[in-house]
Amino acid sequence: MALQLPFIRASRMTRTVSHPVSGPSADDEVLLDAPDARLSPALVAAARGDYGPAAGLLLATRAAAEWERRDRYVTRLAAFARSRPEWLDAWLATAPHDPDALLVGAQLAVDRAWLSPARTELLREVSPLLTASARGDRRDPVPWRLALDHARGAQAGHKYFEELWAAAVRRAPHHYGCHVAALRYLAASWHGSHQECFDFADLAAQDAPADALAQALPLWAAFGYLTDGCGPEVPRARLDAAADRAIALSPLLPAADPWPARMRNLLIFVLVCLERWPDAAEQLRLNGPYATSFPWDQVSDDPLGRFLRVRDDVRAAVAGQPSWHPRSERGGRVRAGDH
Structure with missing residues (x-):
């Protein structure tokens, strides 16, 4: 039986932020x-x-x-x-x-x-x-x-x-951090039960304000699935929906700023796994010069180097050249985006 965590509903708020972003x-x-x-x-x-x-x-x-x-x-x-x-x-x-x-x-x-x-x-x-x-x-x-x-x-x-x-x-x-902690507990308690993690994350995001970091919780569930080699398949539509929710959040946060960089790095990782190259390129633009150790340190001992290589791959893919997934250098694997 999956852990059923309650939520307290609150009124939603929407805020629009416009920020110019320089080139790469x-x-x-x-x-x-x-x-x-x-x-x-x-x-x-x-x-x-x-x-x-x-x-x-x-x-x-x-x-x-x-x-x-x-x-x-x-x-x-x-x-x-x-x-x-x-x-x-x-x-x-x-x-x-x-x-x-x-x-x-x-x-x-x-x-x-x-x-x-x-x-x-x-x-x-x-x-x-x-x-x-x-x-x-x-x-x-x-x-x-x-x-x-x-x-x-x-x-x-x-x-x-x-x-x-x-x-x-x-x-x-x-609170984003508490929800991420709960997601990690769910993943550890029911290894491979990605459905429970998605259900939990989706409900939390639906209840949260549009500009809250909690909108990125389904992205965490998608990341957990994409970097895990077990459990039943998650429909591609659900992975795309998680990425789309985070994409909608991203423009509401400061552009080219260290504060939302961790969320955008995670979003870029997932978008690359899903081979959504134009969307990944747009997030790289909004992200500016800020790489974060997570999530790249989950698949490489050189997170900065991996970020730079993935960035180059996104640019190549947008230009019409083939690219690759951010696969693990530690013997693990990232699921392909074609399921």
């Missing part, structure tokens, strides 16, 4: 995992051991309820702290009850545990950090996204996961 960037101008204008100063300061800008940034996202950006910033700051932890250690020592510092610390602890062969045991040990971060601001869904990731890694049962899910959507019904 040269290879040496493409940036991998570039921070946006708000995160960049915080990372520069952290490299100097100064946690002040990071603290100010996360406080601002919490005050303005910018939960999507807060989630992204917490993840990036924790990733930086994996190799440069001194600034975070100083922050936690100075303000041990700061909800923002606690959240970055909890994300870092979960990240470190995921990298260990003893992941399940280590994840269970960091549960108190998750509890402390969740108590910091009861409006904040990001600790609950982290708890959902933690539950998947700790192999938690469905009942416990559903309790976490209910707490997450009470705080932010359409």
Whole structure:
């Protein structure tokens, strides 16, 4: 029986954004995992051991309820702290009850545990950090996204996961990160049951505002299917519908900007798998010079190189020359787009 996750419906909102986009960037101008204008100063300061800008940034996202950006910033700051932890250690020592510092610390602890062969045991040990971060601001869904990731890694049962899910959507019904965490749990719990993942993602997208990142959730389901070698076939029409929903979202987000680059890179990946070359070319135009490690690191140990090669293939295909799929260099495969 597939996990049935409830949704809280909310009124829809539509916003139209118009952005000029310049021509394609040269290879040496493409940036991998570039921070946006708000995160960049915080990372520069952290490299100097100064946690002040990071603290100010996360406080601002919490005050303005910018939960999507807060989630992204917490993840990036924790990733930086994996190799440069001194600034975070100083922050936690100075303000041990700061909800923002606690959240970055909890994300870092979960990240470190995921990298260990003893992941399940280590994840269970960091549960108190998750509890402390969740108590910091009861409006904040990001600790609950982290708890959902933690539950998947700790192999938690469905009942416990559903309790976490209910707490997450009470705080932010359409939070992208929480939904992605739930999709990953579904995929891990019912390996190959892509129908359940699509059903979950489609319902979430239908309930979300037109300019919400949740519109890209079916794209995640499509990516999971296209990079998985098991399970029943998913109709091509459903894969195209997932891509079309993300295509409709893309112009509503800033063009040539680091913020939506991860979604656009994922969309480009799926469009190439489906051999929708003109659509992929348009997303490359909107994406500008911003490559992201995900999803290319799922099929290559050189994500930037793979992005550049796929970009060249899209251009060649649009010009009428044959191209190829972003197949895995690690022994895996990507399903062809002709099913």
